[in-house]
Amino acid sequence: MPISAQTTLGIKDPVPKDVAPWNNNPSLLDYLDSMQTLERKVNAPFMMPIAAKYRDMGTMIEGKIESGVIKKGVTYLMMPNREKTDIAALYGETEDEVAAATCGDQVRIRIKGVEEEDILPGFVLCSPKRPVHCVSAFEAQIVLLPDLKSILSAGFNCVMHVHSATEEVTFSALLHKLEKGTGRKSKKAPGFATKGMSIIARLEVTGGAGSVCVERFEDYPQLGRFTLRDQGQTIGIGKITKLITDSPAA
Template structure:
């Protein structure tokens, strides 16, 4: 029993020990499990974190792929843009080249226009400076016809013989022997070229172009000559003077300039010879009547200097009396042609609606052709008193200089306003003393230098009439000069229009 108890006790002890061991063992196992669980948990957390980080990396890589794809697409777009840019730059360069070509062409056109404008002005200047030569030829024909009148009925018409064909024949010395008119023209050209210090060929070349020109430079060339004579300008100022007055850049060769200066010198010398005669003319007439362009209600009067075609017919002249307006109905005397003023231009090209006396103008006219008008015609207003016309007139004349006595039957050339006509002295009525205002001799046989007479004149051409006015009513249209061989030898004024 005791043994049994011992064994039982031992058994219990052993059981207790076993239980303790088991408990210890279980405790140890549980402890290990806990650690393993913790490690697993940690490992799981690490794995989860790795998965999360891998997901982030994958997302980042995906984003990188997307960005790379966008970058590749952007590079392609940029390459395409560069290609378009290069194409645009090429197109731009092509357009620039075309634009430069157009600019160069425009510059060439401007240069050509400047050259044409310069040539036009120079031709007009040359044309005006050649007037004395042509006047000498005209006067030569008048003298030749006057000398032949008592010998034969032959009459040489200036316009028939003075032409381009004649000038070329003279230049090449063809068929001028035994041809009196051509010989006369040749001799005058040779004389003029010697006086102007030009070669005959140079002068003929200038005359050959003369028919193509207009005399628009009349006023400023006259002004230059006056300024030169009175010391206000020099030869070196000539080209600049022309440029300033014409608003054109003058392009001129040295040879052209040399010809121009030589002709200008001749014209200045010619003007200086006329100064004493012009002074006598001014002193002979009452300055207040001739040179004062005061505004009044006088009828419109504009002597025509020149006419030409520019769509409509253009007439040039100076308004001596009255005024005109656009739309005015006018008469061209002496042929009484009814016209209408469409445009009015001052000599500097400025357009205006109206113009008063004393102004040089160009008028564009409707209902008339260029060939219906001649220098010396006068434009009048249709609703005012028209200009007087006549072929036989009584005048007071003052002989300034003449080598011989002048008898009835004497033929000469009349210059009255812008008209030029051949006239004949028909009768000497009396000689007068102007200062004492009394008659010194009735019905004189002749008149000579420094004498004043009342005389009757008649136009030489049959049935011809010209515009003229009585001096006491329209002084600027009633004063005149008489010329012989191109020189003024007498001045006068119209007292009465007989027929």
């Protein structure tokens, strides 16, 4: 989509054919207006990964609400420690307090019941009626990127980034290779995988507490998609397809 900010070509009106005869795209604003709105999980149980924490007249946390609604004065659950957490004050993108916030909102929350030093990266504030899963192993569909420098096989270690969590993981088993184009699973488990391949694998959390708060991608996309990094490079992107084990509450 050709765009010129200096001449404003392609922003409000499509680029004229005499300027770019090969272009059949609409203008930028027309394209943005035609985009479908995201499907927000407003009616789903509340979940919010904690992106930041600090002290300001109490314990403050920040994050983006990934599902459901949060209300001031209601008690929620801090996972994975299962600490009951009361909402003392709720702020949106301004300094003014709000009574409630919904899926998609970026919020700041003053909480009671949990101290700032007890909150670690990867913690999730959620509804006590449906706590986020805390697992030590899961299956995932993974695309291996060109930056993968070696052959990947069972026992391969790397670092996983999922929502606000960073955990060391190990490939415990390669389950299937996916055919390009069709996505069909191989009947036989591959012995190894290389860059450019799509696979289904079982991963185990080996760092930190040995578990991580996640969900299946099809249930909660933001809590089920992740990246894998090794030696300073992003080597894979994936989505969680199956939760294997639930870890006991801390």
